[in-house]
Amino acid sequence: MKKVSESEPEKARYFNAVENTRADIIQMTQRMSDQLPKDALAIFDVYQQLLDAASLGNEVVDKINQGWCAVSALKIVVEKYIAEFEKMDDPYIRERAVDVKDLSRRLLEHLTAKANRALAIPTSAIIIAEEVTASMLAEIPREQITGIVSFKGAENSHAAIMARALGIPAVIGVRDVPILQLDDVDIIVDGYSGKVFICPNEAILDEYRKLESEDKAFADLLKQEADEYAQTACGRRISMYINSGMGFEGDIAEQQHIEGIGLYRTEYLFMMRQRFPSEQEQQAFYQEVLGDFDGKPVIMRTLDVGGDKQLPYFPIIEENPFLGWRGIRLTLDHSEIFLVQIRAMIKANILTNNLHIMLPMVSDIGEIEEASRLIKQAHREVEKEMFDADNAARVPMPKIGVMIEVPSMIFQLDKLKGKIDFCSIGTNDLTQYLLAVDRNNDKVSGLYDAYHPTVLTAIKMIADETKKIGIPCSVCGELAGDPGGAMLLTGMGFDQLSMNTQNVLRVKWVLKKADHLVLQKLVEDVLDCTRPDQVKFRVNRTILNIGAAGILRAGN
Structure with a gap:
């Protein structure tokens, strides 16, 4: 946490980060526009709404005016919102804490000049993270994502909603997964049973290939009706x-x-x-x-x-x-x-x-x-x-x-x-x-x-x-x-x-x-x-x- 003597340069840094983040979100929206229905695509409208002055913006500026640097001001405001959301009973609203975290991460990257880092994604990837977010999914081409494993989250999270809209199997809320040992390892994600198979044998692979084919046919049937x-x-x-x-x-x-x-x-x-x-x-x-x-x-x-x-x-x-x-x-x-x-x-x-x-x-x-x-x-x-x-x-x-x-x-x-x-x-x-x-x-x-x-x-x-x-x-x-x-x-x-x-x-x-x-x-x-x-x-x-x-x- 850091205080500064001049607030105007810090406000300029914050406003610049907001504009760069808005540009990121616009790019995500355009990238996903032909893959998501409008109701799922509207997730990114929520992100834009969070950037508005009436949401996070005014409070961050108030903290900067109190002498905090832009990064510290953002941290103070975001942590307050996250704490308020996470203790709420309504799961729909509680999951908005993830959106605030995700958005603040992007703002922080622009404030610290760490944005636009290139990611090396294999052609058939399973995303494994402590908390998968909607923007993570938007950053990776759909054809390269075959599954999602997230330690935190719920079915009401925007990442889960996007995964369903994109037809990506997901297991959310798993524990005791050795994440650092899973690079280049064969994994099966069963979104129905909530199971994750690490290094499956050939019999399990054959069974799931058959189930995958049948499941795609079932999804097509639902869409037809x-x-x-x-x-x-x-x-x-x-x-x-x-x-x-x-x-x-x-x-x-x-x-x-x-x-x-x-x-x-x-x-x-x-x-x-x-x-x-x-x-x-x-x-x-x-x-x-x-x-x-x-x-x-x-x-x-x-x-x-x-x-x-x-x-x-x-x-x-x-x-x-x-x-x-x-x-x-x-x-x-x-x-x-x-x-x-x-x-x-x-x-x-x-x-x-x-x-x-x-x-x-x-x-x-x-x-x-x-x-x-x-x-x-x-x-x-x-x-x-x-x-x-x-x-x-x-x-x-x-x-x-x-x-x-x-x-x-x-x-x-x-x-x-x-x-x-x-x-x-x-x-x-x-x-x-x-x-x-x-x-x-x-x-x-x-x-x-x-x-x-x-x-x-x-x-x-x-x-x-x-x-x-x-x-x-x-x-x-x-x-x-x-x-x-x-x-x-x-x-x-x-x-x-x-x-x-x-x-x-x-x-x-x-x-x-x-x-x-x-x-x-x-x-x-x-x-x-x-x-x-x-x-x-x-x-x-x-x-x-x-x-x-x-x-x-x-x-x-």
Whole structure:
């Protein structure tokens, strides 16, 4: 860490590094444009966004003005953001720490004149690194990459998303791999089983060559049916929505079989700022998303931070953040934050009228009533501000819903009629709270399992009760994007599932193989189980019986 007496030269160094990094990203985008779909290519738009003054830039400049050199200022700011991201519960947002690390590495290379180092890549390479990033993949020609092994990371990382889009097998989160001993060594990467074979014998090589050929044929089959709507073998239609939060979904919106956004995480906009975004900034951001999905529903979750998901400019220190001041609890206590966000959403929705507002972490009816009152207040304010009395009808009132993720709501479902228009189950937090397990705690994370019979019983109760009272209910947690989980949810009666984009084709394909009566019988069977492994055995057996083994492993 180093301080300097003159800040202007350091700011000039930083701005020059930013421009050079922007040029790098533009080159990556151009290089990958004919290999990636637009939704995957938009990863590099996120990198450009991170370089904006409103994201990292202003804070780095502030540190330079305080006397730090450009390198030290960058280090201070980046480490703060990484620490904030890494302790967050939402895996989608937590993985953005990798993006910040990757971008800061590039900035540092330009600040220290170490950029553009040539890499000697063999013609058939497996990338092995402590943490593979999206820019690493963009720097190496696709035809030279045959696999990826990363010690750190998750399926939500941008490297994992790019690997799937490029059709590259990847094993992420491996341990005890002798990385320094693997140069010029034969390796097999099995992305299905999560196994890495070092120096495989000829029999294993022959088997995997056969599986590779079959797997390519299966991937081609999925792509052939990409434009079809999801339905079961007996013709029951299942609506497929996507989970998002970046604001770069235009290309996805054009795909007819994607019927909307089932969960739009608005907190990302708040987290990459050094202050709360203004109403105008929020309106512009939301308007782009709603415009992309014009004619399709977009369910925007109100600001879901607090406790484990802190904003860098609004820190909260609690002994038990998972049971603390988060989600709707925080925004109702700070109604000025809530009102600004709702006003921005309502204004953004005027031209498209496809906005649905969803409230997170609701635990009792009183929170819904207070949030609804504030939403109506914001609507009246926008009407008065933007139009005279004769044109007030031009401001549509969005539908209001809740996320069911706190167990107490299961026992209040009968009181929801007339108070909300829809609901959606967040299986991640619901599982965590039902099982009293912090899934980010290595000591107990093995107990976290959405296939636990208790969790499935609770979800079935929600499905039955919401159907009884006539409130549409969907599922937007990770269970919906798991093919086996989607089978169970469909068997329970859900007809709207929302998931990460990369899971859509696999879920559609397995549902197409399954008759609804078979899925209903599967649900009956698993609800009699007592352990998650018993449930998974029955689910996998059904997958094999309906001829969908390609979902479970490579090959036919």
